[in-house]
Amino acid sequence: MVVIRIELALAEQYGLKDLTRVQLDSPPAERQQFYDVVLAQLKDIIVPGIDDPFVALRAKGLARIVKYLGAADRSSAGLAQSVWTSRQRTATGSVVAPRQ
Numbered sequence: 001m002v003v004i005r006i007e008l009a010l011a012e013q014y015g016l017k018d019l020t021r022v023q024l025d026s027p028p029a030e031r032q033q034f035y036d037v038v039l040a041q042l043k044d045i046i047v048p049g050i051d052d053p054f055v056a057l058r059a060k061g062l063a064r065i066v067k068y069l070g071a072a073d074r075s076s077a078g079l080a081q082s083v084w085t086s087r088q089r090t091a092t093g094s095v096v097a098p099r100q
Contacts, residue, residue: 028074035070039063 029035042063050056 029070031073032070035066035073038066039070042066 042059047056047059047063050059
């Protein structure tokens with residue numbers, strides 16, 4: 001994982017030690033069903049029906065983009081909540097519950 005290596009190198013360069021990588025637990029995005037449908041269509045119907053290897057490669061690239069967009073969509077909701085929570089911390093370190 002190149003991204004993790006870059007993060008570790010930057011942390012070392014700036015003297016940050018004992019950092020942990022946080023995986024945000026996020027519920028599925030509102031649009032997750034659309035990402036799933038597009039991926040299923042590409043995997044089960046479109047790519048197998050393509051005879052040209054170059055075009056099949058491009059379709060697989062599109063599938064990777066759709067997977068990335070789905071993950072980014074999921075992560076952005078969890079990240080927004082995480083940022084909000086970190087800004088709501090009190091001086092004692094406890095978290096102030098959001099107003100509903």
